[in-house]
Amino acid sequence: MKQLNLENYKGIIFDLDGVIYDITGAIKKSVEDTVEKYKLNVDKNEIMQEIAHLIEDLQNYPVPEIILNSYNLLKINFMEGMSYFKKLRIGIYLFTQFNKYKDAESTLFKGMDNLIEYLSKRKIKLAILTNNKSTYAEEVLQKYNLNKYFNYIVGFNDVSETKPNPEGIFLILKRWKMKPKDVIFIGDMTSDVDAGKTSKVMMICVASGLAQKEDLQNHNPDILVDNTEELIKLFHQ
Numbered sequence: 001m002k003q004l005n006l007e008n009y010k011g012i013i014f015d016l017d018g019v020i021y022d023i024t025g026a027i028k029k030s031v032e033d034t035v036e037k038y039k040l041n042v043d044k045n046e047i048m049q050e051i052a053h054l055i056e057d058l059q060n061y062p063v064p065e066i067i068l069n070s071y072n073l074l075k076i077n078f079m080e081g082m083s084y085f086k087k088l089r090i091g092i093y094l095f096t097q098f099n100k101y102k103d104a105e106s107t108l109f110k111g112m113d114n115l116i117e118y119l120s121k122r123k124i125k126l127a128i129l130t131n132n133k134s135t136y137a138e139e140v141l142q143k144y145n146l147n148k149y150f151n152y153i154v155g156f157n158d159v160s161e162t163k164p165n166p167e168g169i170f171l172i173l174k175r176w177k178m179k180p181k182d183v184i185f186i187g188d189m190t191s192d193v194d195a196g197k198t199s200k201v202m203m204i205c206v207a208s209g210l211a212q213k214e215d216l217q218n219h220n221p222d223i224l225v226d227n228t229e230e231l232i233k234l235f236h237q
């Protein structure tokens with residue numbers, strides 16, 4: 001098992017969903033409902049990542065923009081060949097089901113609160129970089145009393161380009177006055193891996209359920225772990 005020497009780092013940037021906050025339950029249930037309702041002949045695990053991205057987009061954009069961009073937003077592999085209106089019905093149903101499950105099904109990954117507290121005690125600077133709204137991240141962290149550990153939260157509203165663009169990472173490096181080699185970025189999607197690799201920070205990827213491990217591996221993270229339990233072990237508390 002690989003281990004990290006914390007002495008070599010001054011800051012850690014966390015993605016929120018899929019790393020600290022577990023929304024996989026809500027996404028899986030909404031996918032299951034949709035597959036059943038529309039009798040879709042798909043591999044649920046394969047479409048999970050696409051759906052996670054779609055849900056992220058839908059959470060980010062204001063409604064008029066979603067309506068205007070719906071044609072492009074719904075250009076999704078597993079819906080190829082369907083009529084635009086069928087895609088729209090499926091997309092709306094998915095998002096409705098996700099919102100229904102989101103609060104009840106989502107929770108912190110076990111032990112992540114302890115890890116965050118531990119890193120903060122070790123004087124490591126902590127930030128969040130999410131493609132969601134920064135206020136969403138604030139609300140989630142506040143719910144678990146974790147906001148005090150993060151001195152910088154960057155959401156899609158704080159950058160002109162979201163991940164996979166590394167703009168958000170560079171913004172945090174600048175605020176912290178740190179070099180890429182001083183910083184670790186932890187994410188769970190290929191877009192995170194690409195942002196981390198481009199910015200040349202230490203990129204740790206957690207295959208926590210939404211993206212396929214093989215897919216993540218193909219994007220070459222510096223370290224790839226199977227779940228948050230393995231992630232926590234990397235820091236050897």
Ligand SMILES: [Mg+2]
Pocket residue numbers: 015016017018019187188189
């Ligand atoms: Mg994520």
